[in-house]
Amino acid sequence: MKDTYYSIGEVAKLANVSVQTLRYYDKIGLFKPVYVEPTTKYRYYHDSQLYHLDLIKSLKYIGTSLEDIMKVQALKAEELMDFLNEQELIIENKLSRLKEIQQNVSRVKKRVRRQLNYPAFGEVVILEEDEMLILQATSNNLSPLDLLNASYSKLKRIIEEEEGIIDNSYGGIYAYQGYELVDEIKYTHLFTPLLTDKRIITLSNEMEVTKIPAGTYVGIIFTFSPDIYFSNLKKLLNYVDQYQLKVTGDIYELFMPTSYSPNEQEDYTVEIKIRLRE
């Protein structure tokens, strides 16, 4: 290739970089003119230098810091391969994190849509449910009116570490039986939905990853208040009795916040549901 020199303005035009950027690159030693005229201080760049800007721009594009770009410039081809392999790993990690976030957002959308489109509050409805992956912890002696957000802090911490949260719903499981008083209800498990099917490796003894099976459920949904919790549950249980439905042994309950503003009264919808035998 030919011997040709350019001013800083010409390089800016040719390489689609601002003059300010070129001055800055000169200052930090990232990309320097081959010659600076001593009196005028004009910078002169050689044509053959231009391709260095390709590398700089490419590495900036993939998110490399200017400091690291300088390190890359010093690499020989073999070392550049190592660098590129590293970049590939970083990109793969970013991709799988993004895919996870995508899954999360789509699940939350599904939940919000469900809350918005629920056919009737305070009425028993038939639900065709997909399988729900959950992280559950054994519980003892907690009843619905004793439940705290704090009761979920261990579960949430694991979800946060593994998945970065996003679905903030809180679940409980208790045995199917004919309750007469709300205090008779004792959760066997508390759970929170898992958003991805990543294997969780930090589980303690009292926790496990399991599934709420797909199938047909009878359920009731209502805005939580301590006064009406039990009457809604009773309505559901009476419905099962009245139609002599064959159900499986567990009752699933899910609390979902409906307001996200910290200035408003908290507002939860509760969904209680029982799976029918096939």
Added chain:
Amino acid sequence: MKDTYYSIGEVAKLANVSVQTLRYYDKIGLFKPVYVEPTTKYRYYHDSQLYHLDLIKSLKYIGTSLEDIMKVQALKAEELMDFLNEQELIIENKLSRLKEIQQNVSRVKKRVRRQLNYPAFGEVVILEEDEMLILQATSNNLSPLDLLNASYSKLKRIIEEEEGIIDNSYGGIYAYQGYELVDEIKYTHLFTPLLTDKRIITLSNEMEVTKIPAGTYVGIIFTFSPDIYFSNLKKLLNYVDQYQLKVTGDIYELFMPTSYSPNEQEDYTVEIKIRLRE
């Protein structure tokens, strides 16, 4: 759920957030205690507030600014759906950009690996080549020793806009014939490899996206210097004559930088190749 209050330290533990962060959230109005004791200034949080931290942490995880989180907190469920739809789009864009970068890096790796593993410099070799997608511009009256990095600035600008560059190689195409002098060579086209098969929509008249076909090539690779350019080309042309190879009408040339340091003498390898007829 039950009426229970926590100190800032308890919330920090329960929600896995630092006390400093909670103080900051209070200050900016993102997450405030329900009660502050007037004399001690102790903050008291209600249990039902805890889930707000889920939302805050989740949105932070997907990259939402604190300012935007405050806006999201004020949304009703319907509006939250719009927000989530928007987030999905943002995520999709990020994903496709990352996939592009991944493709780019893998292509550059391939090129560097090829440079490293080339069987013999200055010797004619047989090459089994994959198809190469290129962006080419017509050229007139440029010959190899007149070629400039600057000659590629228009091509590079388009690649940069569409793909963010990364592969910094520079190509030329000229007719296959029996040259006697280097100045007889005139490029018909200059090109730069395309890394992705995204459709480019900003093409001007003299440019087009095309392919260097897959197939068997005879080629020669050497470290560029004006003195040896022509003798290497002649060696390749003589080889074709000597073995009476049937070749197609174009000679392809690719310049690839081997040093990335702006402080070293520029160093290019040149690959010249001719495709054999099937």
